[in-house]
Amino acid sequence: MAKIIVVTSGKGGVGKTTSSASIGTGLASRGFKTVIIDFDVGLRNLDLIMGCERRVVYDFVNVINTEASLNQALIRDKRIPTLSILPASQTRDKEALTREGVQNVLDQLSKTFDYIVCDSPAGIERGAQMALYFADIAIVVTNPEVSSVRDSDRILGILQSKSRRAEKGEIIEEHLLLTRYNPQRVAIGEMLSVEDVKDILAIPLLGVIPESEAVLKASNQGTPVIHDQESTSGMAYDDAVRRLLGEDIPHRFVDITRKNFFKRLIGA
Amino acid sequence: MSIFNYFLNKRQPASASVAKERLQILVAHERSRRSQPDYMEKMQLEILEVIRKYVEVDQEQVNIRLDNSDDCSILELNVTLPD
Numbered sequence A: 001m002a003k004i005i006v007v008t009s010g011k012g013g014v015g016k017t018t019s020s021a022s023i024g025t026g027l028a029s030r031g032f033k034t035v036i037i038d039f040d041v042g043l044r045n046l047d048l049i050m051g052c053e054r055r056v057v058y059d060f061v062n063v064i065n066t067e068a069s070l071n072q073a074l075i076r077d078k079r080i081p082t083l084s085i086l087p088a089s090q091t092r093d094k095e096a097l098t099r100e101g102v103q104n105v106l107d108q109l110s111k112t113f114d115y116i117v118c119d120s121p122a123g124i125e126r127g128a129q130m131a132l133y134f135a136d137i138a139i140v141v142t143n144p145e146v147s148s149v150r151d152s153d154r155i156l157g158i159l160q161s162k163s164r165r166a167e168k169g170e171i172i173e174e175h176l177l178l179t180r181y182n183p184q185r186v187a188i189g190e191m192l193s194v195e196d197v198k199d200i201l202a203i204p205l206l207g208v209i210p211e212s213e214a215v216l217k218a219s220n221q222g223t224p225v226i227h228d229q230e231s232t233s234g235m236a237y238d239d240a241v242r243r244l245l246g247e248d249i250p251h252r253f254v255d256i257t258r259k260n261f262f263k264r265l266i267g268a
Numbered sequence B: 001m002s003i004f005n006y007f008l009n010k011r012q013p014a015s016a017s018v019a020k021e022r023l024q025i026l027v028a029h030e031r032s033r034r035s036q037p038d039y040m041e042k043m044q045l046e047i048l049e050v051i052r053k054y055v056e057v058d059q060e061q062v063n064i065r066l067d068n069s070d071d072c073s074i075l076e077l078n079v080t081l082p083d
Helices: A016-029 A046-050 A060-064 A099-112 A126-133 A146-162 A183-187 A194-201 A213-221 A232-244 A261-266 B003-011 B015-034 B040-054
Strands: A003-008 A034-038 A083-086 A115-119 A137-142 A173-181 A205-210 B062-068 B073-079
Touching: A003 A016, A003 A126, A016 A034, A016 A046, A016 A083, A016 A115, A016 A137, A016 A173, A016 A213, A016 A232, A034 A046, A034 A099, A046 A083, A060 A099, A099 A115, A099 A126, A115 A126, A126 A146, A137 A146, A137 A194, A146 A173, A146 A194, A146 B015, A173 A194, A194 A205, A194 B015, A205 A232, A213 A232, B040 B062
Parallel strands: A003 A115, A003 A137, A034 A083, A034 A115, A137 A173, A173 A205
Antiparallel strands: B062 B073
């Protein structure tokens, strides 16, 4: 039986797809058979972030409608043999994801994979609800910014009432992943701190991903940023994956790296 | 952060603490609504209509709450009538 992880947030643009790509890659590189599913029907993007956009032939909706087999639709990652991607459809039909159809595909994937990472679309409509419904574990991606924190709380409410586990009276494992974090701005009181967000959302912290130029660079190249182990965000994603697998390691990149006095004085 | 910003920042409260305070209030409010059954809002409006047939009250004067204890639920209705 695979573990089903949903990467969700409510708000758009906070880093769900970036996080799904890196966490999926991190799990697979540790030898776990992992598949990442793009639930964003109509606005497919995971393929771009994973760098396999030119290899998409069939998609998630084709499999649901039995127009293609799972094996035809799954794209094997070129870097990591244990990683596959199931791209979203570009259809405009939002009704394409049915609960039975999604369940059927997840059941099939469950037989061969260890982890199924569901990359949720933004919002709280059908796509987002389908992405979270079957999840065992939820990773709530949040930016240290008021609208993102509010939407994350809203999504937590939906996880606790509308997911399959909630309906069965079971606990869904929730994790906070704080992205685009800027310790410098936190230090001068311009940005909500890790502790502030933890206080408000009251769920355990999986990781803090510092804002980094490496993220855009990685998406430009179609390589998940976790591959860039020179970058702080790549290292932070790797830490997050280790924590997800049960390791207890300290959070890095949360405090400011002190600039020297002269630089601080001239504002460089 | 330059030396000028450093002194400017001292004058006003940090925006992050304003953000936290606003979020705490908002999230608490939204959570309390979330824990209610879906019909509560509609029921509140209908009860208000019935009361308004007899007395003129504002929506804010009617407070409705559902408390779940071990084996029973208590529906608490609090109406502040004008003098």
